[in-house]
Amino acid sequence: MTYFDQTLECAPREQIESRQGRLFLSLMEKLENKNLFYTEKLNRAGLSFGDIQSLEDLQKVPFTTKSELMEAQEQSPPFGTNLTFPESAYTRFHQTSGTTGVPLRVLDTEESWKWWGHCWGFVMAAAGLTAEDRLFVPFSFGPFIGFWAAVEGSREVSAMMIPGGGRDSLQRLQLMKELGATAMCCTPTYALRLAEVAREENFDLDQIPLRLAIHAGEPGANVPATKQRIEKTWGIKCYDHAGASEIGAHSFECTEQPGGIHVNESEFIVEVVDPKTLEPVPEGEEGELILTNLSRIGFPIIRYRTGDLVRLNQAPCSCGRTFARFEGGVLGRADDMVVIRGVNVFPSAVENLVRRCDAIVEFRIRVSSLGEMSELNVEIELQPGTDLNAAQEQVHHEISSGLGLRPEVKVVEPGSLPRFEMKAKRFLRSS
Numbered sequence: 001m002t003y004f005d006q007t008l009e010c011a012p013r014e015q016i017e018s019r020q021g022r023l024f025l026s027l028m029e030k031l032e033n034k035n036l037f038y039t040e041k042l043n044r045a046g047l048s049f050g051d052i053q054s055l056e057d058l059q060k061v062p063f064t065t066k067s068e069l070m071e072a073q074e075q076s077p078p079f080g081t082n083l084t085f086p087e088s089a090y091t092r093f094h095q096t097s098g099t100t101g102v103p104l105r106v107l108d109t110e111e112s113w114k115w116w117g118h119c120w121g122f123v124m125a126a127a128g129l130t131a132e133d134r135l136f137v138p139f140s141f142g143p144f145i146g147f148w149a150a151v152e153g154s155r156e157v158s159a160m161m162i163p164g165g166g167r168d169s170l171q172r173l174q175l176m177k178e179l180g181a182t183a184m185c186c187t188p189t190y191a192l193r194l195a196e197v198a199r200e201e202n203f204d205l206d207q208i209p210l211r212l213a214i215h216a217g218e219p220g221a222n223v224p225a226t227k228q229r230i231e232k233t234w235g236i237k238c239y240d241h242a243g244a245s246e247i248g249a250h251s252f253e254c255t256e257q258p259g260g261i262h263v264n265e266s267e268f269i270v271e272v273v274d275p276k277t278l279e280p281v282p283e284g285e286e287g288e289l290i291l292t293n294l295s296r297i298g299f300p301i302i303r304y305r306t307g308d309l310v311r312l313n314q315a316p317c318s319c320g321r322t323f324a325r326f327e328g329g330v331l332g333r334a335d336d337m338v339v340i341r342g343v344n345v346f347p348s349a350v351e352n353l354v355r356r357c358d359a360i361v362e363f364r365i366r367v368s369s370l371g372e373m374s375e376l377n378v379e380i381e382l383q384p385g386t387d388l389n390a391a392q393e394q395v396h397h398e399i400s401s402g403l404g405l406r407p408e409v410k411v412v413e414p415g416s417l418p419r420f421e422m423k424a425k426r427f428l429r430s431s
Contacts, residue, residue, distance in 0.1 A: 001255065001319060004125035004157070008266040009321045013314070016265050016322065021055035023294035024269065028052045030084065030297050037072055037082035038302065058269065063278065063290065064304045069104055069246065079105050084298050094145040096245045097423055103143070106245045109298040113152070115267075119249040120153025122264050126254045126319075127214050127239040129183055131158035136181035138164035138172045138190065138421070145245045146217065146422060150185045153249075159183070169197040177207045184213045188220025188230060188238075189424040195233045196361055199383075205234055216241040218423050219348040221253070222261070222329030225355035240329050242308070247301055248293050251326065256319040260327045267294055270324060271303070272312045275334045284327075286311050288334055307333045338367050338429065340374045343403055347427040353398040354378065359386040360395070362417045366428045376407040381417050 003009050011019075031038050032049040042048060045062050052060065073080035079087065090107040097103065108116065129135065135154045139147045154161040162179055164172045173194060176184075184191070191213055198205050213236055215221035221230070221240035230238045240261050243249035250268045251261040263270045271290035272281050281287035289308040293301050310326040317325060332346035339345070347365065354363050359382045366377040376399070382391050392409045399407045418425070 002125050002128050002130065003321075004122045005266070006320075009122070009323060011322060013322060017055065019266060020269050020294065024055055024058060024292070025052070027294055027297065027300060027302075031300060035082065035084040035300065037069075037080070038300065040081070041068075055269075058292065058303065061303050064302055066104065066246065066305075066307075070102065073105060079107055082299060083107060084300065085109060090298060093143070094148060094245055095143045097144045104246055106145075106299055108296075112296045112298045115295050116149040116248060117152025117156050119243075119264060119267055120149050121156030122266075123214060123239075123241050123249055123252040124150075124153050124157045124159070126252045126262065126321075127183075127212055127237075128255050129154075129157050129159050129212070129214075133157075133159040133182045134162055134180055135159045135183045135185065136162045136164055136172075136176050136179075137185050138167075138169075138194070139186065140165035140421075144422065147185045149243075149249055150214070169194055170201050170203065173198055173201075173203050173205075173208070176210070180209050182209055182211050184210060186213065186215065187217040187420070187422055187424065188215045188223075188226055189218060189420050190422070191215065191230050191234065191238070192226075193419055193421070195230075210234060210236050212236055213238045214241055215239065216243060219330065219332070219351065223348050223352045223355065225352045229355055229358070242326075242330050244306070246299075247291050247304060247306065248296060250291060250293075251330075253329075254317060254319040254321060256317060258317055258319075258325070260313065260325040261329045262317065262321055262323040262325045265323045268292065269294065270312065272310060275309075283312050283314060286331065289326075289330070307335055309334055336427070338374065340367060340376050340405055343405055345376070345403060345405070349403065350376075350378075350399065350427070353402045354380070354395055356398050357391055357394045359383050359391050361414070362419065364417050364426050364428065366430060368430045376405050378407050378409045379412045379417065380409065381412055381414055384414070 028049055089109050091110050092108040092113045095103040095105045137147050151161055220226045221238050239253040242251040251263045253261045269292040272287040274281050275288040289306045289310045291304050309331045313327050314324045316322050332348050337344055337346055350365055360380050362381040364379045368375050388411050395409045
């Protein structure tokens, strides 16, 4: 068992909450009259920083939404008002992926950038990464945070970081072989894409001494069928991780893999609420994840509505950690759910069913409206030599049995569906 900071990760609940209280009050003290976004937010709610005297007073603070941050960015371009220090104090710029619209721009100070790496240290240590590992990051750097902070995290655990930018997939595989990569950070989609290229080029993945992969950026490592496919194809263990530009690297999977991911409660306060009423839900029930980061003074986030749906479990894990965990990882996003013929459907649920067909190389899902009803259409690419009818029937059966829907399943030409290195866009809606 490997820990990044065992004292914090295995602390009793009362010690965790005591630490959170100290950090929260320290954060509020540092923001007072310096961070315009939160000063105005409290004032609109009839509050002042002086009204916040304990961790319990966190409940007085209104929720923060992405739309509020975007509005602040529009009104005070280019970076908005959620900045605690003058712009000259900031050394890093990045932004959200923009998959749901205009990207949100984020700045970090030197201190908060180190905090990113510190949070990633928990992620990597929990997966078993050590100074003996050589971590491959097949990622070309751009404004999206992607795996930027993983580079800093590798330093925290003293692993050798091997950058894989500026290369195509085959060249990356060859570099991993030549340098003996033992670990990899990428999206689940790209792990499968690399394996697809290996098949096409007759490249033997066993030539790479890879033993683990840490996945983020999209669902996949918490989707059972996708996780199983990655592990079977590569002969490795893969680990899930959740985070976001505006929040930080907040959750990770441990080596025990009890069917969920731990939230780093030494750096984040977690709440789970009903997305409609915004009232707390009982432990174990599904609700929207609300997060507060505690040590990112330059770009703080207090009671942020992530839109992610989780089930919280505060029972100690078999790994020894007392950090709460999300059962089944991030279950989906509230705004990703679609209703098809009266059935609530999440993209991750469809992916889990489609991935059960081993012959599928790539797929795309469309939800189309016909009058008052919606239809589920699935396009699939298959490995050469596959029985097309059998594959179609299997996908149809899996979705019909798993969701109670009758999808239209279409086999498309090899290579006709898009491939992705970062966040995949396989779930489309059309009217």
